[in-house]
Amino acid sequence: MNLPIVPIASLADLMAALSGPGPRTLELQTSVPCPFSITLPPGFALTGKGKDGCLLVFGNGDGIGLTAGNRVAHLTVVATPSARAIYTQTGFADMGRIALEDLDVTGQVSIITRSGTDKLDLLVDKLHIAACDARRYSEQPQKYGVNVYQGALTVYNFNGDANSTIRATLTGISMGAKNAPVLGSGIFVSGFGDQGGWVEIDKLTTGAVHSCGMLPYGTADIITAGVFVVYGAKAKRVEHFGEVVTYGVNDMVLDTWGTVEEWIAHAPVVSWGPSGIGFVNFGTVERFVAEREIVTHGLGARGFNQYDGTVKDIRFKSIETFGDGSIGIQVSKPVGTITVDEGITTHGSVGNTLVKGVNMQLPAEAFSVKPCGVVEKLVVQGDLVTHGAKVTTYAVEGGKVGAVDIRGRVLAHGQDANAVLVAAKGSTPLTNVRASAAAGKALVVDDGEVTDRTGWSG
Template sequence: MTTITKVTNYNELTQAIDNRAAHIAITRSFLALDSVTLPDGTLLEGIAQEDGSLPVLSFLADGVVLTTNNTVQNLNIAASAEHRAIFNTKTAEDLGKFHFSRLSLIGQFSFIMRAGSQSAQVTIDDLDIVYADARHYFEQPQKYGVNVLQGAFTAYNFNSNPDSVLNISIKNIRIGRANAPVAGSGLFVSGFGDEGGRTLIDVIETGDIYSNGKLPFGVANLITAGVFIVYGAHAKRVEHHGNIVTYGVNDMVLDTWGQVDEWVSHQDIISYSPSGVGFVNFGYVKNFVVKGAVKTYGLGARGYNQYDGTVDRIEFNDIATYGDGSVGVQISKKIGTLTVNGSITTQGGIGNSLVKGKNVLLPAIALSIKDGGEVDSITVKGNISTQGKDVTAYQVENGGKVHAISVGGRITAAGADAITVQDGAVTPIR
């Protein structure tokens, strides 16, 4: 049976680490004067105090450093917000298994696998990141003319070796607070690139996520997201049980350059920012469902964009945008079936929006099929409607294809000089 080493202050904690204690239990809140590195195989946990509260382990900068086969549980860790609460630095061919449960953090959770490390397995259950600022870390995915900022939660296989694999499972994660979002992305999971080391995700289950990239207006080469499944990452299932909300410029709400088999949001997808897209897909998603509403309020903030890759089946309730240049649905590649159980509505006119790393002027079209876009079938059970001047409600450009479309309600364009339907393919509307 493993001996439990109980500690009540920083000196006792460092002594336990120096002695390579296998099981360290923190029983009182205290300040650590420097980051602490767990020995290989060590379990660090908190033990509830007399009033039932878990202790707070505080740091002036970075917090707990992982090595191999570590467990951290039942603890509040308060690092400096612009530093890392939990992170890894060690290189080993097999980093082993890591378990994290019942944790509340201030500061970033960062697990990055670098050259020399071929495998690791990370399991998370019940993680609350109250606040973190992840905008300044240099390891950033690059594609489509933009860099992606890391998240308050970051799991990243930064090893170019295609045989390297980071396996991860995430359940019950919450990030940020309403009107007090984390800075940078929220949840960020990535492989090395389209080629190279991979990150395989068994499951991601979230509660509420609130993020703000805090990018200046007009910046076109940086983006963030509430949830970003980046290239080289393949998730079997992603499920959101809370609202996903972004507040800043170029803050996507849900974004992927990777692959997701099943992606379901039970609550609302909300962007309050300029050029914030509710869901933007550059990867391959088999099945995507939003049971809540997609709502965007900022300039050029679109509802759903299919820029690259494809989706087999995608379903929404309502999509509503309120800003100028805020397209409801824009499809530029071939997809399978699109179903909207409610309506697609836009309120704005022509305005600036970020498109593949460039700021361009767009009209707030409700449903737009671009040249090169193709849809097997579209079903909108409610209305397709716009309010803005010089805006088309439903547009299929020359070179776009819609094989079948059914609209249960009305197609209307209420603004001056607006057009109801502009269909270069002349698809019958049922």
């Protein structure tokens, strides 16, 4: 639909056009400072002749309020980082199609639907959020002993009705910069819960995402993520074309409590803070692929954790962790095939880490299967290596691994470290694998023929 275009060259022009007849497209010709928030009436569009010369700057409070059937495009929108630069004002049962295209933003982009709103079709394309502080907003998902901070981009169905749905296509999203992250989560997509209030994502693609939750060390009941697909969210495809990096305490990099059919990271996945996890899954993922390395730095910062739900097929290029308690892969629920194209290396001993809202001590094992954890098949093309004292490189402790194909070596370089520990009935024993420990036991198998063989090599 081609709307009549109204040129906007001043604040007076903007206010007059917003109160005039519609729907219409308001096109900024230059930069406009605005001392208060504005609301786009239903059907109105707000565009610019180009992002470089057309800035809409909000000096106090929030920015652009959306109602129904709105479009905002080709603009730079600047609010204070702790304010909402673009946000929804709900109340319509059907909000129609809202489109946000080709935008540079300072402040939060907040798309939240509430009770009374049952339908929204959302398109976000080519959005960069330079700075945002999303920590103050009270609508936060709660599960597994933690709350989740909202993100610089927040898409949240806060209507618990089972018939309420946001349908979203989110492409070309980026935020923050190296060593200059947005605060809170980065990209946050959530439904109301597991029983209703859905967000259905056709596609979510990102460029570089840099985020930091700014949580104090020792916090156990709040988490954030660079990209978080929360409960009630169902995504067909999630894809990252730029690095996803988190910097703070409990800052997951990629996290889901929802459902993702295919998830592909074409660029590095990196965390720098304590208890950050490269990829953590509490939901259901059909296929996950990390084509580049997953690297974590910090106490208790792990590479991959399977806590709940399942992932059917998962592949990593490589995983490397730096820090006490920083496990490479830990599985606590049944999963399908795990493939590592290169290897897993950890640099750490026993240390503090966050597990389901509780801080606890864990060793920095390369591969760990806990009680209730099942891995149908593990394939590692390279080596499993640990460098910490009192850790086990390959540890199956109460869980089960159905089939194992490790084509490299299993090495434990730390003092009193074990290369292999299998203390579970039904797990496939390691064969045709060279395992060695600098000190301690190289192989300990409780449910097999071998109980202890220092310096073992198969």
